[in-house]
Amino acid sequence: MHDHDDRPTGPVDPYTREAVSPEAGADEHQLEGALRPRSLDDFVGQERVRDQLSLVLDSARKRNRAPDHVLMSGGPGLGKTTLAMIIAAELGAPLRITSGPAIERSGDLAAVLSTLQEGEVLFLDEIHRMARPAEEMLYVAMEDFRVDVVVGKGPGATAIPLEIAPFTLVGATTRAGMLPAPLRDRFGFTAHMDFYTAQELERILHRSAGLLGVPLAEDAAREIAGRSRGTPRIANRLLRRVRDYAEVRGDGVMSLETARATLELYEVDALGLDRLDRAILDVLLKRFRGGPVGLSTLAVSVGEEAETVEVVAEPFLVRSGFLARTPRGRVATPLAWSHLGIAPPPDAAFGAAAAAAQSGTPGNGTSGGAPATP
Ligand SMILES: Nc1ncnc2c1ncn2[C@@H]1O[C@H](COP(=O)(O)OP(=O)(O)OP(=O)(O)O)[C@@H](O)[C@H]1O
Numbered sequence: 049m050h051d052h053d054d055r056p057t058g059p060v061d062p063y064t065r066e067a068v069s070p071e072a073g074a075d076e077h078q079l080e081g082a083l084r085p086r087s088l089d090d091f092v093g094q095e096r097v098r099d100q101l102s103l104v105l106d107s108a109r110k111r112n113r114a115p116d117h118v119l120m121s122g123g124p125g126l127g128k129t130t131l132a133m134i135i136a137a138e139l140g141a142p143l144r145i146t147s148g149p150a151i152e153r154s155g156d157l158a159a160v161l162s163t164l165q166e167g168e169v170l171f172l173d174e175i176h177r178m179a180r181p182a183e184e185m186l187y188v189a190m191e192d193f194r195v196d197v198v199v200g201k202g203p204g205a206t207a208i209p210l211e212i213a214p215f216t217l218v219g220a221t222t223r224a225g226m227l228p229a230p231l232r233d234r235f236g237f238t239a240h241m242d243f244y245t246a247q248e249l250e251r252i253l254h255r256s257a258g259l260l261g262v263p264l265a266e267d268a269a270r271e272i273a274g275r276s277r278g279t280p281r282i283a284n285r286l287l288r289r290v291r292d293y294a295e296v297r298g299d300g301v302m303s304l305e306t307a308r309a310t311l312e313l314y315e316v317d318a319l320g321l322d323r324l325d326r327a328i329l330d331v332l333l334k335r336f337r338g339g340p341v342g343l344s345t346l347a348v349s350v351g352e353e354a355e356t357v358e359v360v361a362e363p364f365l366v367r368s369g370f371l372a373r374t375p376r377g378r379v380a381t382p383l384a385w386s387h388l389g390i391a392p393p394p395d396a397a398f399g400a401a402a403a404a405a406q407s408g409t410p411g412n413g414t415s416g417g418a419p420a421t422p
């Protein structure tokens with residue numbers, strides 16, 4: 049029942065840009081599905097989110113009612129889709145998957161809402177990209193389990209209220225800040241997904257290696273975890289490349305040596321920075337003398353959408369102390385200069401960034417579990 053592809057239909061999404069393996073086809077996506085934990089117990093890390101969620105689910109089960117709507121916010125590959133599937137599985141409820149970009153008109157949403165079964169979990173991915181009129185329809189549906197279907201046009205148009213089955217909406221967004229307040233307020237709680245610690249990623253890697261049936265050495269797991277940008281999807285993807293290497297060029301064991309060779313081959317550096325990360329820092333240092341520079345200028349210079357730079361690359365660069373966001377624009381920290389091996393010009397803008405780099409530790413994100421708004 050959970051074997052469907054979780055990739056929502058709709059326009060191409062900048063977030064699904066492959067970090068390591070651009071040629072990844074359907075097979076890779078199937079594999080990603082195969083490595084997905086199926087229960088809350090299997091879900092590694094994000095202790096606070098898991099705790100919050102299990103309380104909501106237990107209480108719903110006890111009252112025999114559909115649980116409150118849940119909003120999940122966090123960067124790509126941190127486990128939002130996985131958690132949505134787990135919610136449905138834990139409730140034993142059917143799961144319907146759609147996404148913001150797929151809902152272009154309110155009629156698209158009405159068609160989904162009016163065919164929901166009682167207790168069904170509706171997963172709305174990239175909820176911040178839904179069309180405005182649909183958003184308003186969703187407010188009513190979430191609160192009153194009702195859809196107002198508009199019949200006719202102009203002055204003669206009438207709204208016919210249609211009752212819908214009580215359901216649980218699970219919304220996911222990489223940009224919670226873009227959600228209008230009335231929509232955000234209609235969720236029972238927001239699960240904030242944070243970067244994973246290196247230890248959590250190691251556990252995920254060992255679990256995945258077990259599922260792939262390929263032996264993984266402790267030190268190799270540590271090496272891969274340290275270079276996975278705090279993100280399970282990246283960890284699993286790197287693991288699959290290390291597996292390839294071990295099977296094709298090695299002795300079938302994922303050793304430290306194999307892991308290092310693979311990571312070098314795919315241009316993932318010692319601190320986990322990938323090509324885009326380095327391209328951003330490179331442009332920032334060489335063309336803009338360390339900044340400050342505006343997000344859109346920076347994005348154009350590396351040939352990416354501003355949103356991709358902001359959502360995919362920046363959070364990790366900021367978290368690891370390479371980059372600071374200031375009111376005047378993005379600024380490189382001393383760590384960025386030293387990591388790229390370039391001497392900063394005497395007039396390089398550090399300012400607040402220098403302090404930020406001193407207190408920030410490079411490498412993986414710190415422990416998950418940012419406080420959630422109840
Ligand atoms: N907590 C976790 N424990 C184990 N594996 C995880 C965890 N979170 C994510 N994964 C793995 O990472 C992969 C990516 O997770 P998922 O698809 O849920 O991310 P997402 O937040 O929905 O990303 P996007 O914003 O790109 O849709 C999953 O296939 C799963 O195997």
Ligand SMILES: [Mg+2]
Nearest residue numbers: 128129130173
């Ligand atoms: Mg997802």
